[in-house]
Amino acid sequence: MSILKETTEVLGHLLEAMPSDSLFAIREEAASFLREKGIPSKRHEDWKYTNIKRLFDNGLASSSSAETLVPRPSSLVPSPAVQLTNSSVSKNFPTLDGVTFSLFSDAGELNRFIGKSGIHGKQELAALNTVLFTDVLIIQVKKNAQLAQSLLIDHSVSATGSELFNSRILIVLEDGAKLNCVHHFHGTAISDSSLVNHVTEAFIGANASLELNFLQEIGTGNLVNTTEVNVERDGRFTTNTVQLSGKLIRNNTNVRITGQNAEAHLNGFYMIDGNDLYDNHTLVDHLVPNCQSNEVYKGLLSGKATGVFNGKVHVHRDAQKTNAYQQNKNILLSDTATMNSKPELEIYADDVKCSHGSTTGQLDEDAVFYLRSRGLSHKGAIALLLTAFASDVLVQVSDEGLRAVLEEKIQSRLSGME
Amino acid sequence: MLRIENLHARVEEKEILKGFNLTVNAGEVHAIMGPNGAGKSTLASVLAGNSNFEVTAGSVSLDGVDLLDMAPEERAREGVFLAFQYPVEIPGVSNTNFLRAALGEVRKHRGLPELDAKAFLAYIKEKKEMVELTADLAGRAVNEGFSGGEKKRNEIFQMAMLDPKLAILDETDSGLDIDALRIVANGVNKLRSKDKAFIVITHYQRLLDYIVPDFVHVLYNGRIVKSGTKELALELEEKGYDWIKAELEETAA
Ligand SMILES: Nc1ncnc2c1ncn2[C@@H]1O[C@H](COP(=O)(O)OP(=O)(O)OP(=O)(O)O)[C@@H](O)[C@H]1O
Ligand SMILES: [Mg+2]
Numbered sequence: 001m002s003i004l005k006e007t008t009e010v011l012g013h014l015l016e017a018m019p020s021d022s023l024f025a026i027r028e029e030a031a032s033f034l035r036e037k038g039i040p041s042k043r044h045e046d047w048k049y050t051n052i053k054r055l056f057d058n059g060l061a062s063s064s065s066a067e068t069l070v071p072r073p074s075s076l077v078p079s080p081a082v083q084l085t086n087s088s089v090s091k092n093f094p095t096l097d098g099v100t101f102s103l104f105s106d107a108g109e110l111n112r113f114i115g116k117s118g119i120h121g122k123q124e125l126a127a128l129n130t131v132l133f134t135d136v137l138i139i140q141v142k143k144n145a146q147l148a149q150s151l152l153i154d155h156s157v158s159a160t161g162s163e164l165f166n167s168r169i170l171i172v173l174e175d176g177a178k179l180n181c182v183h184h185f186h187g188t189a190i191s192d193s194s195l196v197n198h199v200t201e202a203f204i205g206a207n208a209s210l211e212l213n214f215l216q217e218i219g220t221g222n223l224v225n226t227t228e229v230n231v232e233r234d235g236r237f238t239t240n241t242v243q244l245s246g247k248l249i250r251n252n253t254n255v256r257i258t259g260q261n262a263e264a265h266l267n268g269f270y271m272i273d274g275n276d277l278y279d280n281h282t283l284v285d286h287l288v289p290n291c292q293s294n295e296v297y298k299g300l301l302s303g304k305a306t307g308v309f310n311g312k313v314h315v316h317r318d319a320q321k322t323n324a325y326q327q328n329k330n331i332l333l334s335d336t337a338t339m340n341s342k343p344e345l346e347i348y349a350d351d352v353k354c355s356h357g358s359t360t361g362q363l364d365e366d367a368v369f370y371l372r373s374r375g376l377s378h379k380g381a382i383a384l385l386l387t388a389f390a391s392d393v394l395v396q397v398s399d400e401g402l403r404a405v406l407e408e409k410i411q412s413r414l415s416g417m418e
Numbered sequence: 419m420l421r422i423e424n425l426h427a428r429v430e431e432k433e434i435l436k437g438f439n440l441t442v443n444a445g446e447v448h449a450i451m452g453p454n455g456a457g458k459s460t461l462a463s464v465l466a467g468n469s470n471f472e473v474t475a476g477s478v479s480l481d482g483v484d485l486l487d488m489a490p491e492e493r494a495r496e497g498v499f500l501a502f503q504y505p506v507e508i509p510g511v512s513n514t515n516f517l518r519a520a521l522g523e524v525r526k527h528r529g530l531p532e533l534d535a536k537a538f539l540a541y542i543k544e545k546k547e548m549v550e551l552t553a554d555l556a557g558r559a560v561n562e563g564f565s566g567g568e569k570k571r572n573e574i575f576q577m578a579m580l581d582p583k584l585a586i587l588d589e590t591d592s593g594l595d596i597d598a599l600r601i602v603a604n605g606v607n608k609l610r611s612k613d614k615a616f617i618v619i620t621h622y623q624r625l626l627d628y629i630v631p632d633f634v635h636v637l638y639n640g641r642i643v644k645s646g647t648k649e650l651a652l653e654l655e656e657k658g659y660d661w662i663k664a665e666l667e668e669t670a671a
Contacts (some may be wrong), residue, residue: 370506370560374464374495374520374576375527384519388510388559 010039012189014164017062018131022106029035031131040124049308050250050279052125055162055195055222062132063087063163074154074404076215076405081152082137086196087165089137098145098177104136104170113170116409117201117228123252126226129199133168141177141208144328146360150180150213150399157187157221159194169200173208173235182213182402190221192247200227206259207234214241215247215406226252233259233288240396242406243270243299244413250279259320260290268297269393270336271410272305273417279308284324286315289349292323296392302333309341311356317348326356331363331389333417352388383414419444419615420485420584425476429492434460436640438476442584445612449626449651450619452637453659458619459503461637462588466500467493480584492521494520495527499582501573503589503619508560513572514542516560524580545578549605566593574605581609586617591625603628623655635663 015031039056040047047053063086074081080094082101093101102108141147155167173179173326196218204210216223223246229345231237243249256263270278284293293313301307308329330339343356363385371381390410397403420442427435434457442448452458464471467490469570478485480496488496506514521541522532533541546556551571561569570590577585587606591599606616606629618629626634626648634651636659637646644650644662655664 054598364506366506367508369468369490370502370508371511371516371520372490373468373494373500374516374580375491375523376516377491377523378489378517380519380523381491384511384516385508388508391510 002190011035014060014062014128015131019134022111023114030127034127034131036166037124041334045074046281046310049306050248050277052250054249055193055199056376057099058193059117059142059162060164060193060195061162063165070206070311074152074156074186076152076154076182076184076402079152079378080149081154084137084153084155084167086157086159086163087133087135087167089135094165096147096151098142099142099147099179100142102138102140104138108138110138110140110149110170110172113172113201113203115201117203117230118256122254123226125197125224126228126252127198129166129168129197129226132164132166133199134166136168136170138170138172139168139179140172141174143174144176146178147180149305150182150321150402153181153183155183155185155198157185157190157196159191159221161191161193163191163194165194165196167196167198169198171200171202172209173202173204173210175205175207177205177208179209180211180399182215182399184215184217185223185225186215186217187221188219190219192220192222195222195224196312198223198225202227202237204229204231204235204237206232208232209236211238211240211398213399213402214251215409216241217370217409218246218249220247222246222248224250224252227254229253229255229264230262231255231257231259231262233261235259235262237263238265238396238398239267240393240394241268241270241280242410243268243272244409245275246278250281252281254283255293256285256287257291257293258287260288264291264293266293266295266297267393267396268299269390269410270297270299270307271413272299272307273303275304277306277308279306280310282311284313286313286319286322286324288318289320289322291319291408293325293410295326296396297328298389298393299339300331300333300386300389300417301337301339305337307337309337309339309358310344311342312344312346313352313354313356315345315347315349315352319349320351322349322352322354324352324354328358329389330360331386332360342345379415383411386414387411392415419481421479423477425461425478426474427460427471428474428494429460429471433474434471434640435464438637438641440635440642442615442617444583444615446617446633447610447616447629447631449631449634450617450637451621451634451651451654456637457640458637459588461499461620462503462586465493465498465586466490470535491523494580495524497555497583499577499580499585501570501577501585501587501590503592505561505569505573507562509562511560513556513560516580517556517576519541521579542579545575548578549575549607550601551575552614567595567598570594571598571602578605578609583613584615584617586619588619589621590618591620591622599625600628623651624660626651638640638662639664
């Protein structure tokens with residue numbers, strides 16, 4: 001079958017489900033991009049190791065069947081919380097000073113932001129989401145409103161067949177606003193032929209600050225999680241992704257820094273075993289001078305796991321005095337696990353400080369022996385070393401309660417690693 | 419306390435210990451000297467349970483129990499402590515957390531209650547003073563970025579914390595300035611008692627002025643070839659090892 005024909009057949013069926021509403025122009029733009037590009041196969045450089053097309057070829061069908069399901073509550077309980085089940089958003093919103101929660105509707109005042117992060121013009125899965133989403137959870141934080149508590153986005157996933165869920169969140173932080181979120185993807189016995197295709201668009205106003213933590217525990221499920229962020233002057237974006245279970249998880253994190261003196265911090269910690277594959281693709285676009293970005297991705301791979309890290313930092317010609325730093329470190333616990341790590345710097349400005357590094361190695365056996373020779377058990381020694389390994393990432397989580405929960409989850413995941 | 423009989427051990431196909439015998443009684447300090455590559459650190463590694471070294475023959479018992487059968491952590495909990503010649507740097511793991519975990523295991527094994535946070539801090543303070551650990555090494559990551567001398571002092575500090583019954587010091591004096599040497603030796607002397615024993619591996623008689631040994635042994639080519647009292651160390655310092663090698667060749671001939 002020719003690529004074109006294949007693409008048309010798989011896509012044609014999916015695109016039929018496009019809702020007709022006031023977002024027609026944006027949806028149609030995304031659809032035509034998709035018709036041109038198709039669902040990416042492994043021939044596509046950005047999807048070389050991550051076979052997402054297989055799921056589509058096996059007949060993914062768009063679904064929003066959540067209404068009838070009873071969501072399983074997240075094991076994280078920092079109130080307040082917003083509930084998502086698959087792609088649908090529960091309308092029980094918490095009441096928080098300075099924060100407005102809403103759902104997409106044709107008359108929505110924030111509709112102008114939807115799709116405006118430039119997302120569907122570059123990425124096929126995000127474009128697909130743009131064509132197909134029905135619900136959008138919209139979180140707006142008013143000027144100078146600073147939320148003290150973390151907001152839990154409790155995203156429960158449940159699928160029994162080849163369902164495709166296109167969930168979507170829009171976050172708009174007005175100038176000087178501050179929001180700290182933890183987005184928990186979770187679920188048990190999720191069909192391994194289903195896919196959650198999630199998109200978050202975030203607009204961070206001047207001097208505003210967003211911390212977006214992701215906890216991904218989806219067992220046998222598949223997830224593509226795209227986060228597209230715009231940061232204005234003096235703004236700050238932090239994302240910390242902790243990946244603990246899932247059959248295939250792809251995170252696309254794309255940050256555009258459009259105002260001076262802004263910062264982006266992208267961090268991730270992953271623990272992969274079995275035949276699972278986790279993939280972190282990041283892009284930091286430095287468009288203006290005097291900004292900084294930091295990336296620390298670390299992970300543990302065992303069994304026949306596959307890990308992918310592809311981090312691109314693009315420093316445009318005008319972005320002088322950029323400080324960009326990127327690091328990816330991996331520990332292989334088995335010799336059948338593989339890590340594909342590719343940090344990329346593209347620099348067109350001449351007065352910048354940029355560095356990147358990537359290492360993949362085994363657990364330091366000398367260190368294990370040293371700790372055991374002081375009385376720690378083999379397990380205890382490994383746990384201590386791996387906790388230290390994860391700590392560079394975890395210290396970035398500013399909510400101490402959340403950090404403690406993540407540490408605990410990592411510990412208990414560790415004892416379950418093969 | 420420790421009985422080593424006809425110990426043979428190898429690493430990567432290379433036989434290093436070739437019939438090593440030594441008995442150490444409670445209360446004794448034994449010094450082991452010998453040229454580079456003789457097998458001193460190999461002996462220490464075997465006693466601590468490093469699995470890179472394979473024991474091919476012989477036996478080691480600690481208070482009548484087979485030591486070779488125990489995992490490294492079991493040996494530590496039974497009271498064996500090795501101060502490493504080259505302590506490992508462990509980035510990100512704080513000395514304090516590590517020692518709290520280690521001490522917890524050791525105390526549990528000895529039937530002692532766990533120390534609460536306050537008691538632990540007091541205990542750490544006492545031991546720091548005992549080994550005159552002034553710099554805040556205790557709070558840093560294990561050996562990370564420590565100078566050679568600081569690493570050795572950290573080993574002695576850990577020894578004081580864990581209060582072993584048999585301590586093996588592998589060249590703990592190498593790389594120490596004279597003050598540090600005195601401090602380390604004082605630490606050992608404070609721990610010395612009738613129910614503890616020490617094996618002190620060194621190249622320098624200097625240390626033995628501070629830690630006065632009951633016996634001095636020369637390890638050469640995987641075996642003890644000469645044993646004596648502290649005077650032997652003086653003789654070695656003066657004459658080197660050639661005369662011992664010559665003696666050996668004579669007996670062989
Ligand atoms: N891991 C290893 N692989 C290969 N050879 C080893 C290994 N460890 C030790 N050896 C060899 O075993 C021999 C004995 O080494 P050992 O470290 O026990 O000597 P030593 O008496 O402690 O010497 P030094 O006084 O220099 O510390 C040396 O020839 C050394 O090269
Ligand atoms: Mg040695």
